[in-house]
Amino acid sequence: MSQEPTSSAHPPLPPTSEEDTLSRLRLLRSRRVGIATYWRLMAEHGSARAALDALPDVARVAGIEDYAPCPVEAARAEMAAARSAGAHLLAHGDPLYPADLATLPDAPPLLWLRGRAALLRRPMLALVGARNASSLGLRMARRLAADLSEAGWIVVSGLARGIDAHAHEAALTGGTIAVAAGGVDVVYPPENADLTARIARDGLILSEQPPGLAPQGRHFPARNRIVAGLSRAVLVVEAAARSGSLITARAGLDAGREVMAVPGHPFDARAGGCNLLIRDGAILVRGARDVLDIIGRIAPSTSALPKPSNAPPEPRESPSDAVSVHILNRLGAAPLAEDQLLRDLGLPAAQVSQALVDLELSGQVARQPGGLLARHGPANGAG
Numbered sequence: 001m002s003q004e005p006t007s008s009a010h011p012p013l014p015p016t017s018e019e020d021t022l023s024r025l026r027l028l029r030s031r032r033v034g035i036a037t038y039w040r041l042m043a044e045h046g047s048a049r050a051a052l053d054a055l056p057d058v059a060r061v062a063g064i065e066d067y068a069p070c071p072v073e074a075a076r077a078e079m080a081a082a083r084s085a086g087a088h089l090l091a092h093g094d095p096l097y098p099a100d101l102a103t104l105p106d107a108p109p110l111l112w113l114r115g116r117a118a119l120l121r122r123p124m125l126a127l128v129g130a131r132n133a134s135s136l137g138l139r140m141a142r143r144l145a146a147d148l149s150e151a152g153w154i155v156v157s158g159l160a161r162g163i164d165a166h167a168h169e170a171a172l173t174g175g176t177i178a179v180a181a182g183g184v185d186v187v188y189p190p191e192n193a194d195l196t197a198r199i200a201r202d203g204l205i206l207s208e209q210p211p212g213l214a215p216q217g218r219h220f221p222a223r224n225r226i227v228a229g230l231s232r233a234v235l236v237v238e239a240a241a242r243s244g245s246l247i248t249a250r251a252g253l254d255a256g257r258e259v260m261a262v263p264g265h266p267f268d269a270r271a272g273g274c275n276l277l278i279r280d281g282a283i284l285v286r287g288a289r290d291v292l293d294i295i296g297r298i299a300p301s302t303s304a305l306p307k308p309s310n311a312p313p314e315p316r317e318s319p320s321d322a323v324s325v326h327i328l329n330r331l332g333a334a335p336l337a338e339d340q341l342l343r344d345l346g347l348p349a350a351q352v353s354q355a356l357v358d359l360e361l362s363g364q365v366a367r368q369p370g371g372l373l374a375r376h377g378p379a380n381g382a383g
Contacts, residue, residue, distance in 0.1 A: 014093040021089060022075050023048035028109055029070040029078070029210070030055060035106045042109075081211040085185035086200070087114040096120055099357050101229040103338075104255060105367055108208040108226060114184040115204035119175050123350065124154045125295065126231035126252070127171075128224075128245045129163025130238040130270050137163060137238035137270065140262055142170040144237065147288030149174030151297045156230050158223055158244075159196065159205070161189050163237050168195060172202055177230065180207040181223040182215035224248040232349055233258035233295050235285060239273030246273045249282070256338030258294055260285045296348075323347060323355040324364075328375060331365060335372035
C-alpha cells in the first residue's frame with residue numbers, strides 16, 4: 001500500500017481530541033502505511049478514524065488478507081513512553097508546526113518533541129558534515145555555528161559525531177535543534193550522551209520515530225530530509241563524495257532551499273563532496289558573512305525563547321494578499337520548481353513559503369513530488 005499521495009485541497013487540521021491524536025498515531029504506525037499512504041488515506045477518508053476503518057478493505061484490494069491496523073494498545077504504549085521521556089507530540093497543521101517543513105510533499109504527519117519547542121518559531125539553518133572530520137573542519141563548523149547563532153539563526157543538525165556534534169555544541173547558547181534518526185530518548189552515538197542531555201534541556205530534539213527506537217540504516221535519509229525541510233538553507237562543512245551530508249544537500253535542493261558548501265583541498269577525500277557541490281552550483285562559503293549575505297541577519301533575541309509552558313502557541317500571521325497574487329500570477333498548469341519561483345519573485349523566502357502554505361490550504365496551488373508547484377483553476381484569475 002505505497003501508492004503516490006493524492007493531492008488534497010484541504011489538508012487535515014490538527015487533532016481535535018485525544019482520541020483523534022491516538023487514531024492518527026495508529027494510522028501512521030499501521031503496517032505498510034508509509035507517509036505517502038498516510039496522506040492519501042487522510043485525503044480520501046477525511047479523518048484518521050475513518051481511514052483506520054477502511055484499511056482492511058484497502059489491504060484486501062492490494063492482495064493482503066487478514067490485515068489489522070496498529071492496535072490501540074500499541075499507540076497508547078508509545079504515548080506513555082513519550083510522556084516518561086518528557087516528550088510531547090506535534091501534529092502537522094498545528095500552529096507550532098514549522099511552515100517550511102509543512103511544504104514538503106512527504107512532511108512528517110507527527111513529530112515527537114523533547115526540549116524547547118519555542119525554537120521552532122525561529123528561522124533555521126542546517127549545518128551538516130562529515131563524521132570523521134578534520135581538525136580544521138571541526139574548527140570551521142564551530143566558528144560558523146557560533147557566528148550564525150549570534151546572528152539570530154537556529155542551527156539544525158543531525159546529532160551525529162563530528163561536524164554535527166560540534167555545530168550543536170557551538171550553537172547551544174543561542175539555540176539548536178537536533179533531528180534524531182531514532183527516538184527522541186535514544187542516545188546515538190553513545191559519545192554524544194552529555195551533548196544530547198544538554199540539547200534536551202536547552203535546545204530541542206525532535207524525531208518522527210517512536211520513543212525508544214534505536215536508529216536503523218533506513219532512518220538516516222529520512223532524518224536528513226527533515227533537517228533540510230526545517231531549514232531556509234543547507235550548509236555543508238566537509239563531506240565525502242558519497243555521504244549522508246550530500247543526501248541532506250540534495251533534499252535541500254529538492255525542497256527549494258539554498259545549498260552552500262565550504263571548499264577543501266582536492267586531495268582530501270573529506271572535502272570531495274563539498275567541492276562537487278560547489279562545482280554544480282552551490283554557494284562557496286568562507287565564513288558566516290558569506291552565508292548571511294545570502295540569507296540575511298536576524299536580530300538575536302534569546303529572550304524570545306521561553307522555556308516550555310502550558311500556554312498555547314501563538315498562531316502564525318497570515319501573509320499579505322499581495323504575495324499570494326504575485327505567486328498566482330507566476331504559476332500556471334505546467335509545474336514550476338519552487339526554487340525557480342523564488343528566483344522569479346525576488347521576495348523573501350519566508351513570505352513566499354507562508355503564502356504557499358495558505359494557497360495550498362485554500363486549494364489554489366497544488367504541490368507535486370520533486371518540489372514542483374502548479375496552479376489550480378484558470379491562470380488569469382489572480383488579477
